Amino acid sequence: xxxxxxxxxxxxxxxxxxxxxxxxxxxxxxxxxxxxxxxxxxxxxxxxxxxxxxxxxxxxxxxxxxxxxxxxxxxxxxxxxxxxxxxxxxxxxxxxxxxxxxxxxxxxxxxxxxxxxxxxxxxxxxxxxxxxxxxxxxxxxxxxxxxxxxxxxxxxxxxxxxxxxxxxxxxxxxxxxxxxxxxxxxxxxxxxxxxxxxxxxxxxxxxxxxxxxxxxxxxxxxxxxxxxxxxxxxxxxxxxxxxxxxxxxxxxxxxxxxxxxxxxxxxxxxxxxxxxxxxxxxxxxxxxxxxxxxxxxxxxxxxxxxxxxxxxxxxxxxxxxxxxxxxxxxxxxxx
Numbered sequence: 001x002x003x004x005x006x007x008x009x010x011x012x013x014x015x016x017x018x019x020x021x022x023x024x025x026x027x028x029x030x031x032x033x034x035x036x037x038x039x040x041x042x043x044x045x046x047x048x049x050x051x052x053x054x055x056x057x058x059x060x061x062x063x064x065x066x067x068x069x070x071x072x073x074x075x076x077x078x079x080x081x082x083x084x085x086x087x088x089x090x091x092x093x094x095x096x097x098x099x100x101x102x103x104x105x106x107x108x109x110x111x112x113x114x115x116x117x118x119x120x121x122x123x124x125x126x127x128x129x130x131x132x133x134x135x136x137x138x139x140x141x142x143x144x145x146x147x148x149x150x151x152x153x154x155x156x157x158x159x160x161x162x163x164x165x166x167x168x169x170x171x172x173x174x175x176x177x178x179x180x181x182x183x184x185x186x187x188x189x190x191x192x193x194x195x196x197x198x199x200x201x202x203x204x205x206x207x208x209x210x211x212x213x214x215x216x217x218x219x220x221x222x223x224x225x226x227x228x229x230x231x232x233x234x235x236x237x238x239x240x241x242x243x244x245x246x247x248x249x250x251x252x253x254x255x256x257x258x259x260x261x262x263x264x265x266x267x268x269x270x271x272x273x274x275x276x277x278x279x280x281x282x283x284x285x286x287x288x289x290x291x292x293x294x295x296x297x298x299x300x301x302x303x304x305x306x307x308x309x310x311x312x313x314x315x316x317x318x319x320x321x322x323x324x325x326x327x328x329x330x331x332x333x334x335x
Contacts, residue, residue, distance in 0.1 A: 005255055010039045010073075010075060010154065011038075011039075011058060011269065012037050012038040012073055013037040013073045013074050013155060013186060014033040014035070014036050014037075014071070014073050014187075015033050015034060015036075015038075015059070015066075015070075015071050016070050017034065017068065017069035018033040018034075018035075018070070018204045019031035019033065019066060019067050019068040019072060020055050020066055020067050021067050023329065025087055026270075028067075030055055030059070032069075032323060033056070035050055035212070037060065037186050037188060038186065039154070039185070039186055040181060040182075040185070041103055041203065042068060042181050042189075042190070042200055042201065042203070043127075043186070043187065043188045043202070043203050043205055043206045044186050044188075044190070044191075044196075044197070044205070045189070045190050045204075045205045046190070046205070046206045047206060051294040053190050054083060054159050054190070055331075056205075056212075057157050057159050057229070058080075059071060060155075060188055061079075061080035061155070061157040062074055062077060062080075062093060063080055063082075064209065067090060070097055074155060075154035076154075077105075077152065077153045077155070077156040078153055078154070078157070079104075079147075079149065079151070079156050079157070080148065080155075080156075080158075081144050081148045081158050081159060082144070083159040083160050083163075084256075084316065085140050085144035086087075087226050089133070089223050091131070092128065092129050092130060092131055093113055093119065093127050093128055093129070093130055093132060093135065094112070094116070094119070094128040094129060094138075096111050096132055096143065097115035097118070097119070097143065097146055101147075101151060103149045104150060104151035104284070105151060106151055111148075111150065112150075113203055114150050115150065116128065116192070117294065118146035118149055118150065118234055119146060120313075121144075121172050121176075121302075122142040122146060122169045122172055122173075123142070123166070124142040124143065124169075127139050127143075128144075136287060137164045138164045138166060140164075141161070141163070141164040141165055142165065142169055143309075144157075144161070145161050145165070145173055145176075148161075152183065152185075153180065153188065154184070154185045155186045156180050156185055156188075156200065157187075157188050157189070158177075158189040158190070158191075159189075159190050160191055161173065161189070162193065162196065165192075174196075175195060175245075175313060177189070177200075178200060179294065181200070184283065185215070187310065249292050251315045270305070272307065273305070273306050273308055274302045274304070274327075274328075274329045275297070275303070275314060275315060275318065275325060275327070275329075276301050276302070276303055276304075276305065276325070276326045276327040277293075277301055277302060277309070277318050277323045277325045278300065278302065278326065279318070279323030279324060282321075283317070283318075287304070287306075287314055288310040288314045288317060289306035289310030289311075289314060291305065292304070293308070304318070311328075315328065
């Protein structure tokens, strides 16, 4: 077991002048972010699709690296739940959790015991011996959340982790978040439900009109509501080279760049997403949105066009097949 650093001893996770863009000439998704995330604090990130919320969470969790600026104070026990959990990994649910527990510093016995406890808490104990690839989306999400809680993280980052969970599991995750904050951990989360954790003292970091600001809703007991401070310039219509954070694979939970973040918020029916990619592996089966690759003149890849509603799934399908995504762009008029 690793030694726990108490909330009183640990300083904030601090982002200083942090920016992120995909590709050396790509537009900035985030830039000039100054953000302090203190120990023992619950922080919610809000904003419209495509404004960089998931990019911010990946940077804080350490699964993506800033293109400029510095991030300091990230504790060793940091856990992350991506927006989409890829279940096609060669493990059973229990074996996967034990494997992740060992990577997080737990002994084999402790990892197995905690894996069983968390599967039980989320109502998934019956799937312990099931292959991840055979789990439903909701069951796979329970495993994704359980892996993040195994080693009592001091920084917990949740990107729509409640999505796909049943009511009982959502309530259990609410309780688990409260437990971590009470133990002195920092929890940063995004969720589509505006009432998520509404009864808890939450500081909101909001991306709006190209600015990142804080909106303290309630102060934690004995703490100032100004514990979290932030400022940033955020691009709401950025596109460029897509990338996937390799650190996520080390934690066993691969994360993919959201195409919605890459091309910005789009109005359905008015914009087509254009993805330029190349790869050696055949793309088996039908692609999302009925997309089909058209070879580029002179070689260098293929062009896939799809509507905004299917763009994220198409991007994940290409990356999952080992293809390299060169560009994600939008075509058409925004209204």
